[in-house]
Amino acid sequence: MPTEMDTTGLIARARAGDHTAFRDLVQGHSHELQVHCYRILGSLQDAEDALQETLVSAWRSLAEFGQRSSLRTWLYKIATNRCLDMVRAGSRRPRIAPPVPEAALPDPTGAGDTPPWLEPYPDVLLDHVVDQRPGPETRYETTEAISLAFVTALQLLPPRQRAALVLRDVLGYHAAEVAQMLDATQESVHSALKRARATIDSHLADSSGTGSRRPARQPDTAAEHRLVARFTDALERADLDALIDLLVTDVRLSMPPAMVEYRGIESARRVFAAVTFRPGRSYRVVPSRANGQPAFGVYLADPYASVHRAYCVLVITTAGDHITAITCFGTNVMTRFGLPRTHPGTE
Template sequence: METDTTDLIAQARAGDHNAFRDLVQGHSHELQVHCYRILGSLQDAEDALQETLVSAWRNLGEFGQRSSLRTWLYQIATNRCLSMLRADSRRPRTAPPPPEATLPEPTGAGDAPPWLEPYPDVLLDHLVDQRPGPEARYETSEAISLAFITALQLLPPRQRAVLVLRDVLDYRAAEVARMLDTTQEAVSSALKRARATVDNHLAGSGSPDGAGSSGSGTGSRRPAPQPDSAAEHRLVARFTDALERADLDAMIELLVTDVRLSMPPAMLEYRGIESAQHVLAAAAFRPGRSYRVVPTRANGQPAFGLYLADPHADVHRAYCFLVITTTGDRIAAITSFSTDVMTRFGLPRTLPESD
């Protein structure tokens, strides 16, 4: 295998685009997820990945094989993401209020940044066989959850990169220092501050994972049902049924007492059963509304395309995209995204009237 890689590197250096494609294609999916963790946006992650591959192609002659090809690619991708964060040109600085409904006063400003986007589980299929190293603090599934991605966005860029490289990918401090062109002391200091911020956020975010599955803290939530388990199917069915029957009481029964509702890009948060009841009554469960729901998955969590009946045509039109955070047989958080993200999940803009 090493001989094959060496041959491909030599061919790619000689200008063979096919050899370069074969060389990097096994790393592309994990690099995109890496960029998504740091940037919080699938669109930005795709851009960062393409720029990473272009840079790797142009600079392959400088790859001296002092590290593995994978590590070299991660170094390029990480620094590309940091450059994008410094430029900060893609990110909206203000967010418009949610359309249509007049919502009650939020309980606070939400942590979810305006640029946050969900990540389709279908793109995570290639990561299933990956195992974190012995010192990684976060399992692969936890390190892609919306709560974790949101927590990362609270960190300064360098801290964000250090935490992902150390606690998710399990690179050693000396390796991270070389990748970021800094000292081990600076890496250790950044990691300590980053861990404190992320642990505090996860402990209060509604995430059942608390402060990291492999590190300190266990969290007070019951574990989420296993993906595709009977327990998760029951919860998804009850959530879908409550929406399609416009049954607000049934929906409220599914929520934990300190449930969180957020709706990027609006920097608003509603926390607690009473607040959730008011906002759901003002928005999704207004009289005369009829929905259809299409279940899917995002960030390792149940997700749903929500479609609103058009009173003037025999169709349901895309209304929003929901991702739920589960704990036991209840819902700890609901994050609502605009319809702009739905095409990423293969969801149509309209559904025909059901029979």
């Protein structure tokens, strides 16, 4: 990250048209800005687009940067408002599709609140984010603020509430700074935060499986590793009972872009019996990570070739040694995780 003296020199060179200087100026912020856009938009593809538009806007308006705030804050303001413009433009209309076209699913228990545009965020991209010290107003821990449940809950908020909560409670900016970044009053920011926090905390308590706002889990613990191994084994052995034993009683299953939800262990059993463990099916599973949580690339055996083909990506939410939620994503996200389209048919 450039020092203050380096930054001043880079700004002067970039204003004079030096593209290399501009790249050096912003490259230390690019990854965290992409995560910021992802939180607000819920889609990695949309976040990448928003980041590129943010950098183009910053390049074009660099002459207007008066250095009254830090470069980082100025970039966050541009990124936030670009994301809000994208949401308000309606460019991210729901994309509804049958979750498993080749099989009839049991009737869902409800419509579900997982937005159809939701995508997982590979942990490998989080490894590139520069560790920034949270601001004084941070309310949510870093791991919680990238979790699938948190990002889903953010999508339930109106755009301005969403942005205010992320800027204040995740990044830790003061209310006065948030108001300036959103071109709003401090009073309106406080009002937006009050409503947003109530929605977020209620959703997190409901999705945690513990009744608490924060999920009872720690990432990368030995218990989680054991759970990942047991989950992988149950899928590859097509052992329905073993898989069901890993679930909490009120487990939630969702599968964007379909806005349906299966809640409860009996609903989960019906879904897995009707679809996942249909006679003649076999799988290979490749563990991964997304949103700070365990994830899995799942491959279905091709009956006509000695190979398993990409089937889906599963992301699980855990509490201790049990699974509280499973979210199933289509094969279109697999390349983001570096997962191949096929898996060998034999070990």
